[in-house]
Amino acid sequence: MEEKKFFVHESSYVDEDVEIGEGTKIWHFCHVQRGARIGRNCSLGQNVNIGNNVRVGNGVRIQNNVSLYEGVELEDNVFCGPSCVFTNVVTPRAHFPVHGVYARTLIREGASLGANCTVVCGHTVGRSALIAAGAVVTKDVPDFALMAGVPARRIGWVCECGRRLDDVLECECGRKYRMRDGNREKCCQE
DSSP states (O other): OOOOSSEEOTTOEEOSSOEEOTTOEEOTTOEEOTTOEEOTTOEEOTTOEEOTTOEEOTTOEEOSSOEEOTTEEEOTTOEEOTTOEEOOOSSOOTTSOOSSOOOOEEEOTTOEEOTTOEEOSSOEEOTTOEEOTTOEEOSOBOTTEEEETTTTEEEEEBOTTSOBOOTTOBOTTSOBEEEGGGOTTOEEEO
């Protein structure tokens, strides 16, 4: 038998037709469903559910009690805090199930989602954006945006390293940013 290059705790279930990258660790009471693709060096905390056909990039950290439903995609190096919530149906009804018609939700590279935040389906969270704990994302989030509140609104900008940017958009780590095309709602790295 070929030696697995990833770890799955004995209390977890991995369905058939699943790809799991080298160095990934899947901890207690998780379920990875058919067609899911999980990249290298990921960590799935306790009680994580990865739905059918979900894509998870490399280096992703998913904390306890998170469910990624079909239609959700996480790019590389995304952080999902404990109990953050995703949806996949815009107008759910128990007596009118949609069966396979799911809104796409994309979490771009390096974004971080705080504990207990909610990302309503059909939206994109931009690269290296930071969503505060408990925030509710109801619209697309620009790259490097710091979002907080219900509904979430942009309250500042963050560096790729995660620190809040000052008014001149320079980080103490040395990275510099600018407004794209003079638009104060679009920040990009220099």
